[in-house]
Amino acid sequence: MDALDFQIFDEDLSTDRLNEYLQEAALAIDTETMGLLPLRDRLCLVQLCDSHDRVTVIRIAKGQTAAPNLKQLLENPGITKIFHFARFDITTLWHHLAIEVNPIFCTKIASKLARTYSPKHGLKDLLQEVVGVELDKTAQSSDWGNAANLSETQLRYAANDVRFLIPAREKLIEMLTREDRLALAEECFGCLPTFTKLDLLQYQNLFEH
Numbered sequence: 001m002d003a004l005d006f007q008i009f010d011e012d013l014s015t016d017r018l019n020e021y022l023q024e025a026a027l028a029i030d031t032e033t034m035g036l037l038p039l040r041d042r043l044c045l046v047q048l049c050d051s052h053d054r055v056t057v058i059r060i061a062k063g064q065t066a067a068p069n070l071k072q073l074l075e076n077p078g079i080t081k082i083f084h085f086a087r088f089d090i091t092t093l094w095h096h097l098a099i100e101v102n103p104i105f106c107t108k109i110a111s112k113l114a115r116t117y118s119p120k121h122g123l124k125d126l127l128q129e130v131v132g133v134e135l136d137k138t139a140q141s142s143d144w145g146n147a148a149n150l151s152e153t154q155l156r157y158a159a160n161d162v163r164f165l166i167p168a169r170e171k172l173i174e175m176l177t178r179e180d181r182l183a184l185a186e187e188c189f190g191c192l193p194t195f196t197k198l199d200l201l202q203y204q205n206l207f208e209h
Contacts (some may be wrong), residue, residue, distance in 0.1 A: 001019070005052070005053065005054040005055065005056075006055045006056075006057075006159060007055075007056050007057075008056075008057045008058075008059065008155075009056065009057070009058050009059070010058075010059050010061070011058070011059070011060065011061055011064055012066060012069045012070055012131060013048075013056065013058060013069040013070050013073065014129045015069065017019045017054075017056055017069075017193060018069045018073055020050070020054060021048065021050055021054075021056075021073055021074065021079075022076065024050045024051060024079055025051075025078075025079065025080065026050075026051070026075070026080040026082055026105070026166060026169065027047065027048055027049070027050055027079055027082065028047055028049040028050075028079075028082045028083075028162040028163070028164075028165035028166050029046070029047070029074070029079055029081050029082065029083055029089060029101075029162065030042050030046075030047045030083065030084070030089065030161040030165075031043060031044075031045065031047070031088075031089045031092050031093065032045040032047070032142075032144040032158060033144065034112060034143075034144060034145050036090075037086070038091050038092045038095045038096070038199070038200065039095065039200065039202075041142055042062060042093050042096065042145070043060045043064075043096040043097070044059070044060055044144035044145050045057055045058065045059060045060065045085065045147060045158055046058040046060060046067075046070065046093070046143070047072075047136055047158050047159060047161060047162045048162060049159070049162040049163050050166075051166055051167070053137070053163065055159045055163060056164065057155065057158055057159065058070065059148070060096070060097075060115070060144070060147070064096070064097070065096070065097065065098065066097060066098065066160060067097050067099070070097065070099065071097065071098070071099045072128075074093065074099050074101045075099060075100055075101065075102065075184055077103065078126060079095075080103050080104070080105050081101050081102075081103065081104055081105070081151070082105045082106075082107065082165045082169050083104065083105070083106055083107070083163060083165075084106070084107045084108050084123045084126070084161070085106065085108045086104050086105075086106035086108070086109070086189070087106070087195050087196070087199070088197055090104065090193065091195075091196040091199050091200060092104075094196055094200070095200055097190060101193075102193065102194065103189070104189045104190075104192055104193075105176075105189060106188075106189055106192065107123070107126060107168050107169060108121055108123075108126075108168075109185060109188050109189065110169070110172040110173075110176060110185050111126050111134055111172060113176060113179075113181045113184060114172055114175035114179060114181060114183040114185075115129075115175070115187050116191070121137065123161065124137055126168060127164050127168055130167075130168050130171040131164050131167050131168050131171065132170065133164050135160055135161075135164075135185040136153075136157065136160070137157070138153070138156045138157075138158070138179055138196055139153045139157035139158075140152075140157065142154050142157075142165065153196050162204065168169070
């Protein structure tokens, strides 16, 4: 890995890594699962990155229901947790590890509010425009359940999904501020835990006529 500091842990963060991350104002987070249905598909990896480019991959065991250090970190009210499509990740973390993530910044929501000139709000397109980085997404559809034998390509993919979220957030905040939409974005982020509850109860189209 070409990250400045890359570590892999089984089941939870180490105490040393937790203490490093607790000094941060914001962290980038992502998850890898066996599919897109949290009630069916298990959580396999949790990836984190901070402002010093310290990247961590946590391998979540099959049947695991708790990660105390990770929970302490992600529930810390003084650290903003940055996701791309936070709605899925925070639902997965709550359902599988009982982690109630807060506060949240979602780069996908921010992109849709700020980049109204573009129909492309996926992570690859967003990072290419606002950070100038082109992601290799060839490992996106992978067997993440085979966590003990992840390839270099899979690990690089997992790391890159978090490495550039902090600078992307900074650029999006500039755009949202310029367009007078930052407060609206923050209101949207505050609603995400409610959507987690609705998603796990399998409500659909609740706000439609």
